[in-house]
Amino acid sequence: MLAWTIYLSLIGAVAVTLTPEKSPVVARLTALLTTIAGLGIAIAAVAHEPSGQMTTIVRVPWMPRLGIEYHLAADGISLVLVLLTGIAAVAGVLFSWNVERRVKDFFALYLLLIGAVYGVFLSFDLFLLFVFYELAIIPKYFLIAIWGSTRREYAAMKLVLYSFAGSALVLAGMVAAYVVSGERTLSLETLAHFPFPAHFQMWAFPLVFVGFAVLAGMWPFHTWAPTGHAAAPTAASMLLAGVVMKLGAYGCLRVAMMLFPRGLDPWGFHVLGFGSWQEVFAALAVIGIVYGASIALVQKDLKFVVGYSSVSHMGFVLLGLMTLNQIGLSGAVYQMFSHGIIAGLLFAVVGRMVYDRTHTRDLGELSRIPLGRLIPFAAVTFVLAFMASIGLPGFSGFIAELEVLIGSWRAFPWMAWIAGLGILIGIAFSWRALQATFFGEPTTTPEQVLPPITLPERLGACLLLASTIVLGLYPRVLMNLILPSLNGPLFEQLRRGDWR
Amino acid sequence: MTGSGYFALLRLTEPEIIVALTGLLVLVLDLSFLRRTSLAIRFRGTVVASSIGCAVALGALERLPAQGSWLAGMLVVNPLTQLVQAALLVLAILILLLVDSARFTTHVGEYCALMLFATTAMMLLVSTQNLLVIFITIEFLSLSLYILTAFDKQSRQSAEAGLKYFLFGGMSAGILLFGMSLLYGISGSLSLGEIAVAVNRSPGDPLLTLAVVMVVTGFGFKIAAAPFHMWAPEVYQGAPTWSASLVASSSKVASFFALFVFFYVGLMGAVGSAARGNYSIGWAPLIAIVAVVSMLWGNLAAIAQTSFRRVLAYSAIGHAGYMLIALVAHSRQSFVSLVYYVITYALATVGAFGVLAALEDEKVDSIADFRGLSKRAPDLSFCLLIFLLSLAGIPPLAGFFGKFYVFVSALEVADHSGLLWLVLLALAMSVVSFYYYLKVLKQAYVLEPAAGAAAIHVRATTRIALWVTAALVVLLGCFPDLLLDRIATALH
Numbered sequence: 007m008l009a010w011t012i013y014l015s016l017i018g019a020v021a022v023t024l025t026p027e028k029s030p031v032v033a034r035l036t037a038l039l040t041t042i043a044g045l046g047i048a049i050a051a052v053a054h055e056p057s058g059q060m061t062t063i064v065r066v067p068w069m070p071r072l073g074i075e076y077h078l079a080a081d082g083i084s085l086v087l088v089l090l091t092g093i094a095a096v097a098g099v100l101f102s103w104n105v106e107r108r109v110k111d112f113f114a115l116y117l118l119l120i121g122a123v124y125g126v127f128l129s130f131d132l133f134l135l136f137v138f139y140e141l142a143i144i145p146k147y148f149l150i151a152i153w154g155s156t157r158r159e160y161a162a163m164k165l166v167l168y169s170f171a172g173s174a175l176v177l178a179g180m181v182a183a184y185v186v187s188g189e190r191t192l193s194l195e196t197l198a199h200f201p202f203p204a205h206f207q208m209w210a211f212p213l214v215f216v217g218f219a220v221l222a223g224m225w226p227f228h229t230w231a232p233t234g235h236a237a238a239p240t241a242a243s244m245l246l247a248g249v250v251m252k253l254g255a256y257g258c259l260r261v262a263m264m265l266f267p268r269g270l271d272p273w274g275f276h277v278l279g280f281g282s283w284q285e286v287f288a289a290l291a292v293i294g295i296v297y298g299a300s301i302a303l304v305q306k307d308l309k310f311v312v313g314y315s316s317v318s319h320m321g322f323v324l325l326g327l328m329t330l331n332q333i334g335l336s337g338a339v340y341q342m343f344s345h346g347i348i349a350g351l352l353f354a355v356v357g358r359m360v361y362d363r364t365h366t367r368d369l370g371e372l373s374r375i376p377l378g379r380l381i382p383f384a385a386v387t388f389v390l391a392f393m394a395s396i397g398l399p400g401f402s403g404f405i406a407e408l409e410v411l412i413g414s415w416r417a418f419p420w421m422a423w424i425a426g427l428g429i430l431i432g433i434a435f436s437w438r439a440l441q442a443t444f445f446g447e448p449t450t451t452p453e454q455v456l457p458p459i460t461l462p463e464r465l466g467a468c469l470l471l472a473s474t475i476v477l478g479l480y481p482r483v484l485m486n487l488i489l490p491s492l493n494g495p496l497f498e499q500l501r502r503g504d505w506r
Numbered sequence: 507m508t509g510s511g512y513f514a515l516l517r518l519t520e521p522e523i524i525v526a527l528t529g530l531l532v533l534v535l536d537l538s539f540l541r542r543t544s545l546a547i548r549f550r551g552t553v554v555a556s557s558i559g560c561a562v563a564l565g566a567l568e569r570l571p572a573q574g575s576w577l578a579g580m581l582v583v584n585p586l587t588q589l590v591q592a593a594l595l596v597l598a599i600l601i602l603l604l605v606d607s608a609r610f611t612t613h614v615g616e617y618c619a620l621m622l623f624a625t626t627a628m629m630l631l632v633s634t635q636n637l638l639v640i641f642i643t644i645e646f647l648s649l650s651l652y653i654l655t656a657f658d659k660q661s662r663q664s665a666e667a668g669l670k671y672f673l674f675g676g677m678s679a680g681i682l683l684f685g686m687s688l689l690y691g692i693s694g695s696l697s698l699g700e701i702a703v704a705v706n707r708s709p710g711d712p713l714l715t716l717a718v719v720m721v722v723t724g725f726g727f728k729i730a731a732a733p734f735h736m737w738a739p740e741v742y743q744g745a746p747t748w749s750a751s752l753v754a755s756s757s758k759v760a761s762f763f764a765l766f767v768f769f770y771v772g773l774m775g776a777v778g779s780a781a782r783g784n785y786s787i788g789w790a791p792l793i794a795i796v797a798v799v800s801m802l803w804g805n806l807a808a809i810a811q812t813s814f815r816r817v818l819a820y821s822a823i824g825h826a827g828y829m830l831i832a833l834v835a836h837s838r839q840s841f842v843s844l845v846y847y848v849i850t851y852a853l854a855t856v857g858a859f860g861v862l863a864a865l866e867d868e869k870v871d872s873i874a875d876f877r878g879l880s881k882r883a884p885d886l887s888f889c890l891l892i893f894l895l896s897l898a899g900i901p902p903l904a905g906f907f908g909k910f911y912v913f914v915s916a917l918e919v920a921d922h923s924g925l926l927w928l929v930l931l932a933l934a935m936s937v938v939s940f941y942y943y944l945k946v947l948k949q950a951y952v953l954e955p956a957a958g959a960a961a962i963h964v965r966a967t968t969r970i971a972l973w974v975t976a977a978l979v980v981l982l983g984c985f986p987d988l989l990l991d992r993i994a995t996a997l998h
Binding site: 069070071072133136137140141143144147148151152159163166167170171174175177178181182184185 | 895900901902906910911913914917918926929930933934936937940941944948951952985986987990991994
């Protein structure tokens with residue numbers, strides 16, 4: 007059943023292209039129904055598979071000659087991310103209701119991207135995963151280049167080249183793993199138990215990890231993210247920050263860490279004070295947290311503020327992954343979900359509610375418009391979104407960042423301090439953006455009238471807000487999926503002595 | 507079936523004979539019956555006749571004996587050569603269908619006949635293991651291609667390209683012949699099998715090294731590998747589109763196949779090694795150098811091009827580099843991967859040129875001319891998308907699997923990570939290649955058409971040929987086993 011999330015999205019993409027040119031509403035509705043169906047399937051799957059163990063959906067030989075299989079399956083971590091994709095996809099359609107230019111193309115590419123993302127999360131054959139992973143890149147290019155704003159062609163090309171560079175590293179690791187194992191299979195299940203030689207893991211791990219981490223926005227490979235987010239149309243930024251960056255983080259966990267866990271072992275010597283890839287990547291993650299937040303603090307463009315905040319929040323995901331203990335890893339997965347929702351919400355407010363109405367994202371100009379009074383709904387949403395973003399209790403971000411911090415406190419205490427500093431800077435930039443946008447001091451006469459917030463926008467915002475609040479209050483819903491997966495047989499090689 | 511009599515020869519070369527006779531028939535047809543009809547009908551008539559000839563030859567291929575040899579390797583027929591010949595014929599049919607939209611010349615019959623003669627030469631080239639026949643067929647092929655390149659008499663560019671091609675080709679043919687004569691001197695035989703025996707006896711012979719360098723140079727010209735590629739951008743840009751597409755696709759298939767057979771059958775004794783930490787003198791490190799130069803130069807120079815055909819030319823040089831990796835690996839599996847790669851590459855290239863052919867009336871040359879193509883001709887630009895993404899190596903298209911399999915086979919030889927450096931370089935360069943393919947697609951899909959640009963009418967035959975090619979690219983990418991199984995069983 008879960009496989010239909012992929013098929014439905016792809017069928018929907020074709021169906022959208024067949025809708026009549028004259029009535030864009032049909033295309034929109036088709037896209038909306040498709041994504042709602044996908045979300046429904048995802049919710050049903052979460053409700054029916056509370057165990058979090060890996061369940062195979064389809065497994066048939068695909069290229070028998072090379073032992074490659076068409077293997078779709080889901081464990082708890084996949085389910086969490088599929089659920090995220092479902093929510094983000096519906097919200098994205100709602101927030102792109104006002105797209106007027108080449109509507110059919112827009113939603114066709116959008117659904118293609120969604121289908122590919124579902125595919126990545128559900129693939130349990132590395133080859134298949136890679137196919138979906140690359141398939142997700144092409145629509146991103148066109149979505150940004152055609153419907154984007156500020157320097158869109160530059161941003162789109164940059165994003166795509168970064169993505170492809172990352173996936174080239176992944177491909178190298180994949181080919182090497184295939185050859186070195188000698189098992190003539192790329193099944194993640196088999197390879198997760200295969201004892202790759204330690205020296206091989208030592209170079210294959212960083213290769214694949216960095217390859218995926220490029221898409222997760224790891225410093226210093228993050229520079230595609232702010233420009234890409236800023237240039238993309240609202241729905242695409244929502245998906246980029248909300249889901250596509252998670253593809254990278256998911257790949258780091260599912261492929262790099264699951265297959266090559268020995269690559270995280272100490273090298274046996276120190277370079278610049280670092281003794282293992284674990285420490286190196288944890289340090290990069292922490293730098294990303296502080297750096298992203300600091301840059302966000304001085305941005306003038308509101309979308310760049312949110313873009314850099316994404317880099318900062320994704321730093322928590324990577325830091326959580328590198329703690330290598332249960333609480334840190336589960337926090338990382340939770341943060342993937344939480345940030346997906348919150349970033350979607352932030353971009354929705356910034357891109358759709360504010361920019362599409364005022365046609366400016368400059369904080370200085372925005373502060374002269376009494377937005378808080380003109381579109382109060384946006385102001386409320388934005389306040390809530392930023393509260394969630396800075397990790398106030400009651401929102402999903404709180405649980406996630408707390409767990410990551412506890413985990414990193416156990417693994418490397420001093421990094422937890424710096425990451426905590428990052429949270430403080432996060433509060434600062436959120437405050438600054440919030441004040442400038444909605445509670446500035448209007449100097450112009452407040453005669454201006456902005457179009458009111460439409461129904462799709464309200465629905466989308468409510469969907470996202472409800473998700474972050476419900477999962478902030480009942481984290482158990484997802485934790486029951488995440489923890490059994492992390493403790494399952496697939497991650498057996500990853501669990502160490504201090505696994506708690 | 508083995509033998510030395512003329513009957514055996516006729517029997518084994520039946521498909522080639524059919525194609526050659528079709529060529530003559532087409533000449534007669536055009537000069538007699540179609541003389542007084544309009545240009546469009548003449549093109550259609552000759553194209554139909556030629557395609558039927560190729561199809562009949564395809565049928566004849568099926569009837570050939572599974573194994574055959576004539577005069578100790580002068581002519582070799584086995585399932586693998588038949589497979590490659592079938593691919594050549596399919597490519598020829600696709601190109602001929604595209605020729606239907608050509609209007610640039612009145613010498614219709616000659617043009618189609620030359621295409622068929624070139625195809626005959628290619629078919630013979632893949633089914634021989636004899637130095638003399640290899641050389642003669644390469645010359646036969648080259649002469650046909652020179653004329654095809656210079657066929658557009660109205661165009662200075664075409665003449666220039668033809669002349670350049672001819673001069674470079676003549677020189678490299680001389681070098682190739684010199685290398686071959688050295689091989690003959692060393693071994694006293696023209697047959698690759700016997701040369702292999704002689705080479706094994708004295709692997710360190712300095713004359714052998716010289717011969718290898720010369721042979722690599724000669725073949726490097728045919729496959730447009732850097733630094734022997736100078737002719738390629740000129741020919742791709744100047745030649746009539748259909749000629750260029752023949753040069754770029756089937757001629758590559760035949761040359762790569764012959765090159766692999768030449769080294770794999772004849773010179774395994776002098777292979778050397780290009781594996782990291784284990785270098786030794788031989789042709790493998792030499793080919794590795796050519797591969798590196800081709801990948802670097804082809805992909806980097808393509809970035810700077812503004813003409814779409816030149817982009818294709820430089821990307822072809824880059825692709826030659828990837829394919830040479832399979833030769834460096836020189837295993838049975840890498841042979842399979844090379845054949846898969848070159849066939850799917852040829853399909854995508856025919857497709858890309860096919861799109862150009864469909865745009866012939868628009869005088870498309872620069873990348874900017876593709877502006878707004880998705881609006882003006884949606885199906886044409888969708889096909890272009892498929893072909894370029896396949897060339898760029900995006901899954902699930904055939905180009906991706908080709909690369910994947912070449913890399914796998916390169917890493918699987920001997921000590922796994924020996925050729926890793928070559929694979930990593932290839933991956934890095936394929937990232938570069940995305941840039942220039944996307945530049946073209948950006949024009950087609952992102953930008954709106956210029957004001958006043960009308961919708962483009964595409965002829966039915968062109969459309970069929972393009973869709974068939976695109977379908978093949980997708981199908982072979984999603985189910986590579988369809989082709990791989992055939993290649994692998996043919997090789998056993």
